[in-house]
Amino acid sequence: TVQVKDGTIPMSRLDDAVARVLRVKQRLGLFEAGKPSSRALSGRYELLGAPEHRAIAREAVRKSLVMLKNTGVLPLRPTAHILVAGDGADDIARQSGGWTLSWQGTGLTNAQFPGATSLWRGIEQSVAKAGGSAELAPDGDYKQRPDAAIVIFGETPYAEFQGDIPSLQLRPELRRPFATMRRLKAAGIPVVAVMITGRPLYVNEALNQSDAFVTAWLPGSEGAGVADLLFAGADNMPAHDFRGRLPTAWPATARHGGATLFPLGYGLTYADGPQRWTDLPEDSLVADDGNGPGVYFDKGVPAASWSLTVSQIDRGDNLRVTTVPAVGLGGRAQITATDYGVQEGARQFAIAAGSEGATVEIGALDALDLSRETNGDVVLLATLRLDARPSAPVSMSMGCDNAECGRPIPVAEFSTLAPGQWQVMAVPLKCFAAAGADMTRITAPFRLETAGSLGFSLARVALGSAAEADTAVQCPR
Structure with a gap:
C-alpha cells in the first residue's frame, strides 16, 4: 500500500494484477456460479x-x-x-x-x-x-x-x-x-x-x-x-x-x-535400476550460512554489530561480555562457555539473586523495524538449556532505542523446561507489540530478566517460525 501511494509501484501495475485475477475468475465461471451456499453439495460437510x-x-x-x-x-x-x-x-x-x-x-x-x-x-x-x-x-x-x-x-x-x-x-x-x-x-x-x-x-x-x-x-x-x-x-x-x-x-x-x-x-x-553415485562437493558457494538477517546470536556469540550484555534490571552495572569466563553484577553473575553443536557453542549464565535483579540482553546501536515481521506471525526463537530452576519469575522484553520498550512479558514456561535439555523456545513478536513495544525501533530483540537466582545456557537467538520451537510462550491476556 505504501509503495503504491508513494509512486514506487504505479497504479497501472496494480490494475493489471487485479485484472489478471478477475479474468481467471471469469473464465472459471465464478461470477455466474452464485453464492457458495447455493451450489450443489453445499453444507454436506460429511463428504469432506x-x-x-x-x-x-x-x-x-x-x-x-x-x-x-x-x-x-x-x-x-x-x-x-x-x-x-x-x-x-x-x-x-x-x-x-x-x-x-x-x-x-x-x-x-x-x-x-x-x-x-x-x-x-x-x-x-x-x-x-x-x-x-x-x-x-x-x-x-x-x-x-x-x-x-x-x-x-x-x-x-x-x-x-x-x-x-x-x-x-x-x-x-x-x-x-x-x-x-x-x-x-x-x-x-x-x-x-x-x-x-x-x-x-x-x-x-x-x-x-x-x-x-x-x-x-x-x-x-x-x-x-x-x-x-x-x-x-x-x-x-x-x-x-x-x-x-x-x-x-x-x-x-x-x-x-x-x-x-x-x-x-x-x-x-x-x-x-540401481544407479552409481559419485559424491558431490559440499561447498554451498555462498557467504551466508542460510540464517538470513534475523539472527542476533549464534554459536554462543553475538552476530556482527550486536552485543551481549549483563546488567541490573534498571540497566545499571552494565557488563558487555566479549570474552569468557566473565563476572558481572558485583560477582552475582558468572558467564562461561559451554558446548552446543560445536565446542563452546553457547554461553552459560549462573546468576545469584539480588535486589537489583539481573538482565541478559542482546542489543545493537542501530534500530530495527520489525513491524512487518510482527504482522507476518514471526516469532523470536531462543535455543537454550535450563541449568538451575529460577527462584523468582522470569520475564522477557525488548529494547527500543536503548530504552525500555513496553511491559515485560511473564515467561512462566521457563520454569517448566526440563533441566539439562536443550530446547527451542518461541515468543511471538505480537506478544511484545501487545505489551506496548514499538516494533519499528527495536535495538534489543532479546531481554531476559529476573529478580531471583537462575542458571541457563544460551546458544542462539533468531527470528523464525513457531514450527521450529519445542515450547511456545503464551501472550498475556
Missing part, C-alpha cells in the same frame, strides 16, 4: 475427507514424488524392521506447508488434521500390514538395530514473507538430520532420505549421506502415499513405480542462478 477423495489425494502423492538417487536400497522390504528418523517424520502440518489451518501453517498439531496420516504413520501401517515393524526415533537413537532407516527432513511451513530465504539452502537448524544420516550410514545401516519441501534446495550433504533420496514435496494429509512407493509388494517387486519429474532445475549450490545438479524433468524410476 471421504474415502474416495482421500484415495485420489494419495494417488496424487504417489505420482508427485521424485526419486533423485537410488543405489539399490529401494524398494525396501516391508517385512523388515524400519527406523523412521528426522524431525519431519510425524508432523502433518509440516508436510502440508503454509495456507492450511493458519496463514503460515504453523502452530498446529496432528490432532487438528482429523483423518490425515503423517509420513511416519503411513510407513508404520505399511510395514505392520506386511508383518514387519517400524520404530520412530527422530534423533536416530534406535532401541532395536534396524534393517534400514528412513530419515525425513526438510523445510518447516511458510507462506509469503516467512518463506523468504537469502540463499537456496535450509536454515542450519533444519540440517540437523544430516548428522543423523551420517551416523546411521557409518553404522552400516542403509539410509533413505525423504525431503519435505516446497522448492528445490541445495542439499548435497544429504544426497551424499543417503543411499536413496526422494523428494516428497508437500504431500499434505495423505502421508501413506509416500510409503506406497518406498516399499515392495508381497513379491518383493515394486508395488508402484516413481512417475514424478522435477518441475524446475535442482541447484548444485546455494547460489541463486548458480549451476544445475539435476535438470528440469529429471527423475529416476525403479525401471532404471
